[in-house]
Ligand SMILES: Nc1ncnc2c1ncn2[C@@H]1O[C@H](COP(=O)(O)OP(=O)(O)OP(=O)(O)O)[C@@H](O)[C@H]1O
């Protein structure tokens with residue numbers, strides 16, 4: 001047992017190296033992940049933007065947090081896909097029959113998800129800068145934004161892990177990300193919740209995406225964040241814990 | 256002689272389906288053991304239990320002196336598995352696949368080990384190509400090569416020649432023979448009776464959840480009714496033994 005535990009970091013780096021190679025050998029996945037959110041951004045800024053009353057003079061600034069969350073929500077479907085493919089092929093069984101630290105098999109995918117989504121987020125922020133996004137936020141605020149986005153990615157990655165570990169077909173693997181993307185549309189991501197009918201507004205104001213979007217928006221525009229950041233963190237951590245438990249249960253069922 | 260594998264009363268069911276109903280057998284260290292059975296007989300199920308991928312419902316299995324249910328970590332230290340379906344990473348190159356396994360086995364000099372294996376399996380030229388471009392035979396060779404990284408004492412090959420053309424099959428046979436010569440214990444499953452005949456020191460036939468025959472080729476040949484041997488001029492093939500044994504069981 002001791003010998004197995006001792007190798008956690010070396011096993012981890014092998015697993016991480018493997019799935020990072022997968023990503024860099026299929027750069028098209030990063031493009032696919034970023035293209036839809038960038039499309040939304042162009043559409044909302046240049047087509048609908050004039051008609052939307054967001055209360056800010058720079059609509060890109062308003063839009064960006066929600067777009068980043070949509071990008072992450074669609075990015076994690078590749079994590080589910082890669083996990084699913086590993087389960088399908090024999091490689092999982094090979095790893096499991098070897099004297100390695102088993103937890104690194106899943107954590108390798110999770111870390112890779114964090115890194116690849118980080119890249120997608122960076123690409124989208126670059127495009128947003130070109131489109132006129134500006135932020136007065138200081139370094140600390142940017143760190144806080146990065147932290148929230150990383151936690152959000154972690155939460156969704158464990159949801160993706162449930163899908164990847166329990167799906168029966170490839171089509172089933174990515175379906176789970178659509179409801180999450182849809183959640184962004186019924187939130188404060190594109191328009192202020194005040195403009196919504198009461199029932200919809202009540203839903204929008206009490207779901208995770210709104211809290212996270214509002215927290216990031218406040219941080220990026222150098223406004224006081226208030227309670228939003230704590231609600232956002234609570235959502236992220238809560239979802240991570242619940243999804244982790246279910247993902248582990250799905251994992252145990254497979255081994 | 257030491258036993259590499261000791262299996263007693265092994266049972267396994269998937270819901271209503273009783274796949275293994277008390278399987279018993281032993282494998283000598285350094286020998287080649289062939290487990291024979293038709294589709295769905297439960298060969299892969301036995302391999303998965305012995306390689307700690309699946310838990311049995313009853314009975315015991317001891318591999319290299321360690322109980323698979325109680326000491327799975329120790330079992331994994333001393334075995335290596337080439338599963339029924341290729342366990343290679345298609346996106347990596349052949350060399351990267353080998354290096355990955357060498358690192359996971361914490362070898363001191365992965366480069367030397369992998370170079371030797373590439374040479375031995377005729378994959379040196381294809382080493383830097385992605386595995387997705389490999390032929391079926393190359394896939395299988397790489398798959399087996401990956402199982403030899405770190406020279407495990409006991410290697411499991413689950414239908415190693417499944418889906419290969421005759422030429423590639425003979426290549427794999429050569430590899431198994433070399434392994435046996437070097438003293439490695441080989442546990443292999445197959446549906447091809449000829450394969451068991453070619454490679455194995457000891458052959459066990461799995462049928463309806465039990466081992467219905469177990470022994471050397473010569474011992475199994477004795478199971479054929481003697482009257483038949485007199486009529487047949489050539490040596491009986493394993494196929495005939497298999498059918499004869501199954502027929503006998505069914506008559507009871
Ligand atoms: N995870 C599982 N869930 C349900 N049934 C299973 C599972 N794994 C195997 N089986 C069933 O158990 C039986 C034995 O399967 P196994 O794969 O061990 O056979 P096999 O001898 O390896 O066959 P083959 O020659 O086709 O590889 C089959 O009927 C199979 O459908």
Ligand SMILES: [Mg+2]
Nearest residue numbers: 298299300339
């Ligand atoms: Mg099988």
